[in-house]
Amino acid sequence: MLREQINDVLKGAMKAKEPTKVSTLRLINAAIKDRDIAERTKGGVDEEGIDDDGILQLLQSMIKQRRDSIEAYKKGGRPELADREAEEIDVIQDFLPEQLSDDELAEAVNGVVDAVGAESLKEMGAVMAKLREDYAGQMDFGKASAIVKQRLGEFSQSRRLNFHLFHCSKILGQNSRWLRAKLSFCHLLCVVMHVAHHRPR
Numbered sequence: 263m264l265r266e267q268i269n270d271v272l273k274g275a276m277k278a279k280e281p282t283k284v285s286t287l288r289l290i291n292a293a294i295k296d297r298d299i300a301e302r303t304k305g306g307v308d309e310e311g312i313d314d315d316g317i318l319q320l321l322q323s324m325i326k327q328r329r330d331s332i333e334a335y336k337k338g339g340r341p342e343l344a345d346r347e348a349e350e351i352d353v354i355q356d357f358l359p360e361q362l363s364d365d366e367l368a369e370a371v372n373g374v375v376d377a378v379g380a381e382s383l384k385e386m387g388a389v390m391a392k393l394r395e396d397y398a399g400q401m402d403f404g405k406a407s408a409i410v411k412q413r414l415g416e417f418s419q420s421r422r423l424n425f426h427l428f429h430c431s432k433i434l435g436q437n438s439r440w441l442r443a444k445l446s447f448c449h450l451l452c453v454v455m456h457v458a459h460h461r462p463r
Contacts, residue, residue, distance in 0.1 A: 264317045264357060265294065271356075282346070286353040293320055318399030321354050326404070328354075362401045370397060371409045383414045 268290055275283040297320055298311035312320070328347040335344035362370060374392045378385065389410050394403065 264314045265311075268294075268357065282349050283353050286350045289350075290321070290324065290354065290357075293324060315395070315398040318358065319394065321357055322399060322403070325351050325354050325358075358399045360400070362397070364405075367401050367405060368409055370401065371406055371413065375410065375413055380414060383411065386410055386414055389414070 268287060272284065272287040272291070275287060294312070294317060297316065301312055301316075302309075328351050332344045332347045335341070335347065371389075371393065374396065375389055378389050378392055380386070380389050386407075390403070390407060393401070393406055393410075
């Protein structure tokens, strides 16, 4: 279990007299303990506390907090504090599995969206829950959330365009084939332009 692994590394760091590593590992254990208490209060876990997936999510949150702090310290002209945060990130990342590349992240999101059958932003929560379940500790869920929102937004846009195309075709009547063909072309053009505009850069 990750708990045991963290404690074993902590013992080794104490013997090796590595102060930054020791303090970071103690912060990790304190954060895990706090999360255990919070989840027990809600009745979400048993006496053993959160599982490895929960710990991985917690570690990712700790890394995000430190990345935010690094940015703030750099803007504030405190590079020494930014360096300390970076050192803590290095310690925390040792317990995370290999992170997905941007291409792998996009592929994973598309796969989960298809598996869940999500077609609107209302289903974003279900997609993110599935991603956290299947890829705990393997991806930046902030980036994943942005990709999910874009993908589901494209679905919604396409459905709205199809809706308007259908009703316009009914209004035009059966004998206005050339007008309906023109609308179909416009529909396709709108979809292409929307996807191109929202493509990740």
